[in-house]
Amino acid sequence: MATGTDERQTVRKRGLAPLLASTGVSVTGDGIFAAAAPLLAASLTRNPVAVSAVSAAGYAAWFLVGLPAGALVDRWHRRAVMITADLARFVVLGVLALLLVTGHATVGLLIVAVFLVGVGACFFEPAAQAAVPAIVGRDKSALSRANGKVWALDTFGRSLAGPPIGAALFAAVAALPFGLDAVSFLVSAVLLIGLPAGRAESAATEPILSAVRNGVRYLVRSAELRTLSLGMAAYNFGYNVAFATLVLFAEDVLHLGNIGYGALIATAAVGGILGGWLGPRVGQHISARRVYAVALLVQGGAWALMLFGNPWVAGVALAVVGIASTTVSVVGGSARQLLTPDNMLGRVTAATRLLGIGSAGVGAMVGGAIAHAGTLHTPLIVAPILLAVLSVVFGLRSSTT
Template identity: 30%
Template sequence: MSQPVELEAALTPHRSLWRDGNFLTMWSGQALSQFGAQITELALPVLAVLLLQATEFDVGLLGAAGTAAFLLVGLPAGAWIDRLRKRHVMIVADVIRAVALAALPLLWWAGLLQIWHMVLVALVMGVATVFFDVSYQSVVPSLVPADHIAEANGKLESTAQLAGIAGPAAGGWLIGVITAPFAVLVTAVTYLLSAGALLRTRDSELVAARHDHDPLVASIREGLRWVFGNVHLRRIVGTTGVSNFFSTITFTLLPIFLLRTLGLSPAQMGVIFAVGAVGGFVGALVTPRILRRLGEARTIPASAIVFSLIALLLPAAVAVPAIAFPLLLVQSFLGTFSVLLYNITQVTFRQRITPPRLLGRMNASIRFCVWGVMPIAALLAGALGTWLGVPTTMWIAAAGALASALFVVTGPFWRMRELPTPGD
């Protein structure tokens, strides 16, 4: 069956993605939704902590609700997604997220909003995000040729970080002008625009016929076996999972740490997020240069060392209140820079090495492991914050983050320059 002319052009080897209208359509939609997500990332904590007076436990419960879906439905989601058109899954997920978010300002306007409403919306958003994110990390190979996958990932990550620069600043302004609940509406609109862009995007994905599908449990098992049967993927999962566990403890309590413990304003918190996004954007831009200098394999442990060490600066801000704000700016920039360098490198390797029919299950299996720990960590953050206090909990999380790099630092990555290819 012949492909559309636009898709044939998109799959022509060595064609610049800047001239690929199909990829640019999808990319523009993601840029808008990522911008909106950054606004909500600032607006929701302000809504919970300052307007609803959420406790440490409330914040932990809210964080757990947002990520619980990766633990509860993460594995079967991958098997289901491999049986569906991934772009179509992303469209439905965007619409669901838009509708769920729109409920918050309506409840606030009616004077009915409570913390349990936010928890319920977070649960719905979490399920939709599981399906969207797994599809998002699996759809790129069906949009661009294999030799452009790294370029596509770099462009998508660059946009995410640019959105992170502008989003918090816009979010802070919107919160001041129309209040936090209604700032959330902007994100809902961007999700709908993202769905519209995806409707106009074309892909080359071929879904297996229904009678060719394996039983669900067998499909899940095959995805797990693929991930943990590869020594490189196995160690990447170890580092990413441990890092996510302890960073979730940190980020769950971060709004309370910044707004209450350190006494910073929402605007200053937005600046910290924006500077972190600048670091991520720079990291995405220079990743190709670093890969040429260090090699793909060595970049993974090197970047892990940086982001595990730099995490110590965050709780250290309590000890030096006079320079806490500039210290947090440095920590945010370097931390996000190194995380983006690590993520682009390892995600590109995962997409390149995995057969197309297993992409959904591979990403879902990894997400189950590395994001499934997050609701547990969020609940633990609430408990530890209540019991030991926020600063002590932040130090525990920073100390635990140091252990995350051990999986890739002690693995085979230092002994090679480039990671294996499918032919290997």
């Protein structure tokens, strides 16, 4: 006879399965989009600032709607939020595909589309992050394992399966990768129907601005959460300084074509999948703050390897970046979920994303400006120096908090 504990575990596994299935489908579409969008931008213009603006557009959405979206997630049913966000992104990408087919696509319209997809993420990601502890509980080991699976799928689809498909489809017909990504969001929405229709334990009823302030205040007053948010911001900033114009570096310096660029990006998933396995184990023995300090330094060293100008060395470097990125995502995300009460998870996640993803957008624009002022090598010189300094600063801050 099954015990109450066994029944709860079965329910949690069943609840996690739709989320994992949805993640696997939608992030593969995201990987297709991640490869195709910069390729489309590069085909429309060779201006590094314009190309980097495409990368920055998705992050810019968090500056405008990230915080109120988190507050709304804390009062709405999480499953409904995720399904609605998926359907909205299905429409946006479907329209972009049609514009490409009819020959009306421009860099400006691409930036708008990327921005609107980012708005959808502002709602989807806090809801998904809040759903994980609601499904698997708040045991540190179980939560870390669940996050490891989510992030391993994320890196597999976003960096391994998706980019080569996106690059190959773009080389064949420019509209295909965007249409396929639209379909992936539609399939994801259907899969999420099986997710438990949960909402915050104590859904907020206060005015949105007040709810936002309370969420930000909770984050700022928690030394641990504040430090983790700064770690994410530092990591994402350095990453995007180097990555924003990588498509131009791959084409003009590494002499890779569209498919070669997709394969290059895919190597990050090799390390990312390992990071999904490694993260839960590292988190059991090392504090999240220490993990961030080490990951910043590791990422900087990896970008420096790119300067050799060898595609094989570049592939190894991106694999190392993948290990570091997924590890900090698993460890940092699990720590944040454990430190935050259920009725605050949407707002705290959104506030953390605002800082982390917002800094990524700034990093992308800085990377584009640096490449425009110097050469395509310049971001890969500046980023390692910045990351080394940030690692030292963050390590010192961690030791005093």
